[in-house]
Amino acid sequence: MVQCDEEVKKDSFNLTFILMYCLGTLAQISGSIFPNAQLYWKYKLRDIGNPWNPSSNATTDLQDEFTADFALVGNATTIFALIISIIYTRRWNIVNRMIACFFVYIILFLIIVFFVGIDTDSWQRGFLYLTLFLIFLISCTNAVFLVTLFQMCSKFSPVYISAILSGQALCGIFSSSLQILTLSIDAKPETNGFLYFSATVAFVAMVCVTFVACMKYSEFFIYHVERANPKNIVKVDIPKELVFSIWKRQKFVFVSLLLIVGISSMVHPGITATVQSTGAGVGNKWNDTFFVPVITFFVYNFLDLVGREMALKVERPTDEIPVLSLSFIRIVLIPVLLFCNLSSKHNTRVLFNSDAVYILVIILFAVSNGYLTNICVIMLPKNYDGSDKDRAVTIAMLFFLLLLGSGVFSFLGLALLKVM
Template identity: 30%
Template sequence: MAESKGNVVYACFVILGLGTLLPWNFFITAQSYWDYKFREVPADNETISSTERTSLQTLYVPMQVCFSQIPNFVFLFINSLYSDRIPQRIRLLTSLTLMIIFFAITTALTQVNTDTWQTGFFIITIIIIFLINSSGAIFQGGLFGVAGLFPERFMTAVMSGQAIGGVFASAARIISLSVGAADAISAFIYFMIAVVVMILTICCYIFMSKTEFFRHYANRQAHEKNNAELVEKLHTETQEEGSILAGYFEIFKEIWPLGLSVTGVFFFTLAAYPVLCVKILSTAENNSWANVYFQPVATFLLFNTGDWIGRVLGGLILWPRRGSKLLYVLVASRVIFIPLFLLCNHSESSSIPSVFAHDAWYIFFMLLFSLSNGYCSSLAMTYGPKMVSENKAEKASSMMASMLGLGLLLGGVSSFAFGLIS
């Protein structure tokens, strides 16, 4: 019976993980929609023949990266510091509710003609990106904190759910391409699905939090935490404000190798994906594959599928074992994918030679790249909370999430430099 309840809670953690990244994956997948919204609008009886991108189209991607990754890291870090100040339930439900509201606004705007006020729409979009990622960081940090209280496989459930979100979004993009749906209609469908998934996520969390299995682990952690606080009060009568940071660094000293590992995993990933990958061209003679499906399938769908498989395998195999330096070697070795992708087939104007021109090379590199991303990140996130005592597990998990956010931020920033090189 307990095992059955554990499986139900495990499924809820998968859906909660899905809810953390699926909305943002749809936001990125709808890139053609944003290009449409910020296109050059022709005057009456006028045809535009220029293929050059507008200033808003060019500005959108770097602004999206900036106003998504910076608040994501900042709020993950704040959450790791003060996670014990605000009840977990309030943090998760409030942040999810805010995400639903912001996505509902984004969904409604797909049906609004913004051609006459593109600059205003651009500003509103960037503000929404900032707010969605701020709320999402609070939710993600809180979710990792909760998962850290449970056995190792439950952290894998969250990681797997996140990867499934990427697979789902990539598959939706390919389907929309195959049916020839208009950009605005595709975006409306994407965002509506995201809203529905987030509503489902709230329902799953509320249901899960009422189960005996969930309460067993949550209450056990609370009991350990209260005991630790009682012991501490025997030694000190007052608690200085600086003790927050002191406690933070005490935990950091125990988990920093794994924290830096997850930072490294996502730094190398974001440095190459998608900025280098989307510039790689197919050498296939089939025009439909080369011009329409190559990037959606060989880049986005393959990466997200490999990432998901890697995360699942990481939770099942758990090798290298916790504390083994081999894991750090595997993480560091992922830097090799940056030059490998640079040497794949780019446009003729690129100054870098196309050593690995055939599509098969790129697909092979992408498969290894995605599998290693999922596998290494899953191991690091799973081992991190287990390096500390149970009363510190939630905070350690939140800290690991903030290190993950740091990797995304640093990788996103470095991607601009690698993008210029290619």
């Protein structure tokens, strides 16, 4: 029997807070681990008629197809599967859904690990389609996981929602660190792939164990999860008037979040990953090998996390209009980025022929993304009407906008790359 709210006063040893960080990391892992394992995919889809050259900037049709199709399959499937999941799975037991997602994640990533050691040179296109099918299944699982996570956290305070969002930045640090490690030890492509995906399996297993431990030992976590479970929700009818009322009260925060997440998803990693060092191609290992993984991925995600943590400490500004203005101003960074040293495949003029300019843009994008996102989440409770339903619907609308902004603007970023 779960104790009453007055008796469950604090999160002992911050176990639930740590778990939320891990769950946020897991929510982002499928979208982060695949792009960072680029050396492995480049090897698997290489031109087998020519010697393997990992330093070459030339790409095959299959390599380009994988990059484009991964984004298309991942984003389209997630958005579609989210809608299906919201309709059909939200009434299922939250704990059972969460554990089922953990096991499906582990099985699918183990299949990917299995094919790391398989010679696929004779059926490269078949391997490409198989991989995209596995990405499709992982995206479907991720959609169920996200719906479950958002439903579960609807009964927690905004601090725990911020932990989930910060965990997403932590995922980028995790995957980019793996990439830098494998490049530092000059790991073979197969070793690169094995390290990436076996580490992912180990991480999912660790999160699963932590989740089960919290369900068994943390009264704070048990109490809030049971409050969110569908069987304990007497009525789920949501009147349109409530949705419109929440929008009216939270519209500036919601629009700010849509701009923040949308602009960031539009440029990172779709556009930022195509930027090369101005000194690339002359044999310098930093410029040719480490510039993109360190600056574009590790530095971006690290500073994104720093920005999120700063917001939790500073909690300024407290007014919605300055936050909306800052969110909108970030748009000016997009043309600056487009005139940096993009890959030669894109016919853009290089106006900022300096790595320092690009690094400054990455710093501004990352810190502002993390800081403003958490500031918006912190501001949400100011406009609650005090009821549990108002809070739950507000959080549901928040995550829907985050996912919508991420998916739609990612497509816009891909479209922008196509016409450049």
